[in-house]
Amino acid sequence: MSVYSNPVLRLITEEEDRQISMQLSITVFVNEQKYPLERIVDDEYNDNSDVWIAYCEKKMEDGTVQNDVPVGTVRYIDISEDVCRLGRLVVLSEARGLSLGRKLVDIVIQEAANRGKTTMFIHAQANKRGFYEKFGFVVEEGDDTIFHVDGDPHYRMWIRNIGKK
Numbered sequence: 001m002s003v004y005s006n007p008v009l010r011l012i013t014e015e016e017d018r019q020i021s022m023q024l025s026i027t028v029f030v031n032e033q034k035y036p037l038e039r040i041v042d043d044e045y046n047d048n049s050d051v052w053i054a055y056c057e058k059k060m061e062d063g064t065v066q067n068d069v070p071v072g073t074v075r076y077i078d079i080s081e082d083v084c085r086l087g088r089l090v091v092l093s094e095a096r097g098l099s100l101g102r103k104l105v106d107i108v109i110q111e112a113a114n115r116g117k118t119t120m121f122i123h124a125q126a127n128k129r130g131f132y133e134k135f136g137f138v139v140e141e142g143d144d145t146i147f148h149v150d151g152d153p154h155y156r157m158w159i160r161n162i163g164k165k
């Protein structure tokens, strides 16, 4: 059995939860992937987005179980009446491969559907293209140029049929 189990996703409501999400982003994007800290902390959407955190039970080495351990996060940004954006998706390295990334993306797509959005886009790290394609995101013709964020190649990817399937 994995060290992590029984995931629960919660929409944050308190400022301290926003800090938990920020810390998860820093752990993965800054400490692991080496993006500059400013990329994460100086961002126009930090206070202007809806954020979910995935919590798990964690089985410790001594056999005890720690509850409510934050292991992943994602955010939803309203762009216009029809369009929204998914971003800041992270799952801690030790909790990957447990479908938490899938759950976090699914909940944001569901939120978009609930709000009547048709279209969602992301700026995806190029080596995550295959991950996002599993949800129906595509790189569109004419929009398939790789661009760089802090030297790291990215694609813009779209879903345009939310709520229409």
Ligand SMILES: CC(C)(COP(=O)(O)OP(=O)(O)OC[C@H]1O[C@@H](n2cnc3c(N)ncnc32)[C@H](O)[C@@H]1OP(=O)(O)O)[C@@H](O)C(=O)NCCC(=O)NCCS
Binding pocket: 028, 089, 090, 091, 092, 095, 096, 097, 098, 099, 100, 101, 102, 103, 123, 124, 125, 127, 128, 129, 130, 131, 132, 134
């Ligand atoms: C990308 C990330 C969120 C995936 O999280 P995860 O919890 O390991 O993913 P899941 O277990 O939910 O995987 C869902 C599916 O995607 C696949 N997948 C996972 N990572 C993938 C990748 N890099 N490329 C292609 N497919 C991938 C899994 O095999 C699984 O496939 P399946 O459902 O057909 O079995 C995680 O690797 C991560 O946080 N990476 C570092 C931060 C990052 O790069 N964020 C995205 C920035 S654009």
